[in-house]
Amino acid sequence: MDGRKTTGAMNDAELARLLVQVRAGDADAWGELYRTFAPAIFRFCRRALPTREDAEDATTEIFMKVRQKLGTFDASRPFTAWLYKVASNHCWDILRRRRIRQDLETEDVEALPLEHPEPSQLERLQAEHAGAEVRRGLAKLPDRARMALVLRYFAEMSYDDIAETLGVQRAFVGVLLLRARHQLRDILRQGGAEAAFAARGKS
Amino acid sequence: MSHFDEMTALLYLDKQLDEGRDREIAAHISACGPCRNLLQALQKENIWLEEALASPDEPIPWRLSAPPESENIWASWAWTATLAAGAAGVYTVWSGMIDPWLTQASDAGFNQGNVLTMLFFSGAFWKGWDAMQSMIEFLSIASVTVVALWLLRRHWRRFTVVAAFLAAGLGMLAFSPAAKAAEVDHGDPNYTLEAGREVKTDLIVAAEHTRIDGDVDGDLIVSSRSITVNGHVKGDLLAFGQEVYVNGPVDGNVRTFAQALNLNSVVGKNVMAWTREVDMEEKARVGGTMTLGAANTELDGEVNGDLLAFSGDLEANGRLGGNARIRAGRLRIGPKADIGGQIRYRGGRQPEVAADAKLASPIQILSRGRPRPNYASLGFYWRQVLAWAAALLFGIVLFLMAPVFFRDVENSGNRFGVSLGLGLLFLVATPVAAVVACLTIIGLGVGITALLVYIIAIYAAQVFVGEWVGEKLLGAGAGTGAAIGRLAVGLAILHVLRLIPFAGRLVGLIVVLWGLGALVLAIHRRLQPQFAPAA
Numbered sequence: 107m108d109g110r111k112t113t114g115a116m117n118d119a120e121l122a123r124l125l126v127q128v129r130a131g132d133a134d135a136w137g138e139l140y141r142t143f144a145p146a147i148f149r150f151c152r153r154a155l156p157t158r159e160d161a162e163d164a165t166t167e168i169f170m171k172v173r174q175k176l177g178t179f180d181a182s183r184p185f186t187a188w189l190y191k192v193a194s195n196h197c198w199d200i201l202r203r204r205r206i207r208q209d210l211e212t213e214d215v216e217a218l219p220l221e222h223p224e225p226s227q228l229e230r231l232q233a234e235h236a237g238a239e240v241r242r243g244l245a246k247l248p249d250r251a252r253m254a255l256v257l258r259y260f261a262e263m264s265y266d267d268i269a270e271t272l273g274v275q276r277a278f279v280g281v282l283l284l285r286a287r288h289q290l291r292d293i294l295r296q297g298g299a300e301a302a303f304a305a306r307g308k309s
Numbered sequence: 310m311s312h313f314d315e316m317t318a319l320l321y322l323d324k325q326l327d328e329g330r331d332r333e334i335a336a337h338i339s340a341c342g343p344c345r346n347l348l349q350a351l352q353k354e355n356i357w358l359e360e361a362l363a364s365p366d367e368p369i370p371w372r373l374s375a376p377p378e379s380e381n382i383w384a385s386w387a388w389t390a391t392l393a394a395g396a397a398g399v400y401t402v403w404s405g406m407i408d409p410w411l412t413q414a415s416d417a418g419f420n421q422g423n424v425l426t427m428l429f430f431s432g433a434f435w436k437g438w439d440a441m442q443s444m445i446e447f448l449s450i451a452s453v454t455v456v457a458l459w460l461l462r463r464h465w466r467r468f469t470v471v472a473a474f475l476a477a478g479l480g481m482l483a484f485s486p487a488a489k490a491a492e493v494d495h496g497d498p499n500y501t502l503e504a505g506r507e508v509k510t511d512l513i514v515a516a517e518h519t520r521i522d523g524d525v526d527g528d529l530i531v532s533s534r535s536i537t538v539n540g541h542v543k544g545d546l547l548a549f550g551q552e553v554y555v556n557g558p559v560d561g562n563v564r565t566f567a568q569a570l571n572l573n574s575v576v577g578k579n580v581m582a583w584t585r586e587v588d589m590e591e592k593a594r595v596g597g598t599m600t601l602g603a604a605n606t607e608l609d610g611e612v613n614g615d616l617l618a619f620s621g622d623l624e625a626n627g628r629l630g631g632n633a634r635i636r637a638g639r640l641r642i643g644p645k646a647d648i649g650g651q652i653r654y655r656g657g658r659q660p661e662v663a664a665d666a667k668l669a670s671p672i673q674i675l676s677r678g679r680p681r682p683n684y685a686s687l688g689f690y691w692r693q694v695l696a697w698a699a700a701l702l703f704g705i706v707l708f709l710m711a712p713v714f715f716r717d718v719e720n721s722g723n724r725f726g727v728s729l730g731l732g733l734l735f736l737v738a739t740p741v742a743a744v745v746a747c748l749t750i751i752g753l754g755v756g757i758t759a760l761l762v763y764i765i766a767i768y769a770a771q772v773f774v775g776e777w778v779g780e781k782l783l784g785a786g787a788g789t790g791a792a793i794g795r796l797a798v799g800l801a802i803l804h805v806l807r808l809i810p811f812a813g814r815l816v817g818l819i820v821v822l823w824g825l826g827a828l829v830l831a832i833h834r835r836l837q838p839q840f841a842p843a844a
Contacts, residue, residue, distance in 0.1 A: 136376055137375070137376055140375075140376035141376075144369060144373055144376075145365070145369045148369050148370075148373055149363075149365065152367070153362055158367075158370075162370050162372065162373060165373055166373065166377045167377075169376060169377050170377050173376075223315060223347070223350070225343075225346040225347050225349065225350035226346075226350075228350040228351070228353075228354060229350055229353065232353060232354060232357045236361075237360060237361035237364045237366070238366065240357070240358065240361035240362075241361055241362070241364075241366065244361075244362070255358065255362070256362060259355065259358040259359045259362050260359070260362040260363060265323070265325055280316060280319060280320050280323070280325060281316070283319065284315060284316055284319050287319075287354065287358075
């Protein structure tokens with residue numbers, strides 16, 4: 107797991123010691139654990155959920171769950187992976203409860219013809235679109251596609267964990283990811299075309 | 310040579326292919342330029358996505374700066390204590406404050422059934438049932454809007470909601486019938502309503518000097534250095550100024566906030582005056598009650614109802630139909646006085662009563678000032694327990710409403726010196742600023758609100774200091790129950806310290822300054838930009 111996203115300067119031994127203190131009921135240690143991981147979890151929720159308010163509420167609820175479930179955490183496994191599992195399950199539950207997930211998406215994806223992209227076009231797209239545009243494009247994706255990309259490229263989850271979180275077959279995860287990347291590219295291309303059209307209109 | 314597809318490339322990059330297929334792809338890309346390029350492009354896309362998603366583009370919100378509380382074994386005890394404290398607090402507030410106040414108000418002629426109706430129907434802004442129709446319409450629209458915004462809140466950004474509320478509020482104010490039914494004038498610098506002229510609606514005036522010689526069909530609301538009303542006001546008169554002269558008849562109520570009030574006419578309903586001087590002339594008549602707060606009061610006219618007065622010097626030399634409840638440094642009852650009801654007087658000197666004065670009953674003299682604490686009485690300690698419970702209840706409500714802010718104020722208390730200095734500054738400056746704001750119509754709402762918040766903040770100061778003291782003694786345990794426990798212990802200690810003769814008053818003052826300063830510091834910090842995430 108990339109330390110840049112989660113633990114900052116804290117190493118594994120320090121994290122392990124902190125977790126022991128939290129489990130022993132040390133309020134200061136809990137505060138430190140929270141301050142270490144809350145920014146990353148908030149950002150994760152921000153990418154996964156539609157609004158900032160949803161992300162704020164979800165972050166609070168995730169940490170309440172973490173505190174309740176910390177006793178069940180297997181200390182031999184990476185804490186960050188477990189934390190993201192709790193977070194992703196919570197976010198996906200929120201989206202599912204709201205019934206805004208598109209249930210027919212599976213069939214659509216399976217029917218999608220996968221075009222072989224031109225590498226040069228891909229590289230041009232990457233060069234033309236900055237991070238903020240990518241994040242805006244991501245917000246326009248259907249929930250499952252957005253969630254798949256966030257789980258894989260933000261939380262760095264394995265295909266097994268993604269399949270379990272989203273409730274799909276493991277073999278389907280690759281298709282889901284590829285489809286999501288195609289949709290994101292289309293959104294960015296469309297945005298670029300609209301911007302170019304608008305610029306031409308002004309000139 | 311046939312190329313592999315994008316799906317295969319992605320699975321190869323993610324190490325999701327079986328061993329045989331993986332070797333096959335590795336061998337293929339070593340010989341195939343286009344497939345190698347595709348693989349590289351996809352790999353770059355991976356990095357591009359990771360960087361875009363991981364970018365700390367927005368700061369973590371302030372409300373997430375502290376960890377959330379979770380339920381623990383303290384909770385049930387805490388809620389039990391809360392309910393008990395709540396019951397005790399309600400009893401304390403009712404028996405200690407509201408009930409005596411209601412009795413006092415009832416003595417003064419405010420005879421409506423409960424506090425809300427009394428405040429509303431005796432207030433200057435009550436205009437009768439006809440005006441209520443537009444108010445009901447306004448409240449209906451406002452309620453529907455609030456419910457709609459609440460339902461849509463998850464789909465809106467917070468600032469959008471706030472902006473919508475403001476826009477809706479301003480819109481309703483601008484287009485409501487009540488707003489249209491008033492003439493608003495700004496003097497340049499003076500304003501005069503000429504004799505013979507009649508304003509058919511309410512009249513609102515802000516000017517250097519205001520003179521009303523004509524008639525006003527509705528209410529007259531004036532903010533001015535000097536105000537002279539010679540015409541006929543058919544509604545209420547609400548006056549803010551230095552000198553207020555009421556020479557013409559007022560059918561409704563007169564409410565004044567001024568340096569001096571000179572009343573020389575007939576007032577149909579009640580008079581309420583918060584002024585330095587009150588001079589009621591011999592021919593003045595008040596149909597209802599009179600409520601006064603003044604340094605010097607001279608009453609030569611006739612009051613049909615009751616009199617409630619807080620005054621330095623009070624001289625009564627007219628007719629009073631009802632009872633009088635007077636608290637004054639000096640009370641003189643002149644030879645022309647004719648008091649129909651009972652006089653209850655609390656003051657520094659014995660009242661001076663002229664030989665020719667007519668009193669229906671002897672003056673009842675009440676003991677002056679607060680009774681000294683009777684440390685031997687059980688009732689004294691019971692009252693202290695009730696006061697502690699009321700403060701605890703207030704603190705719990707405050708904590709549950711805004712736990713993060715509550716902790717923030719408590720932490721600000723660590724800066725003792727700064728808190729004390731800021732507390733002193735705001736203790737003195739806030740009422741001055743609020744009173745100055747009240748002198749203008751625009752600032753009136755702000756001024757009154759500021760005074761209310763000021764009073765609440767002074768009471769709340771003990772809660773923050775109590776929590777701070779509790780934490781120093783018990784440690785910073787997590788959870789709502791622990792916080793309430795700290796608050797209970799800290800407040801108990803503060804209440805015990807306040808019982809110490811002489812030193813207790815100093816403790817009380819320090820607590821107010823310290824808590825108020827910590828509150829101001831915390832609010833100041835809130836107004837600073839949000840912090841950026843460390844990760």
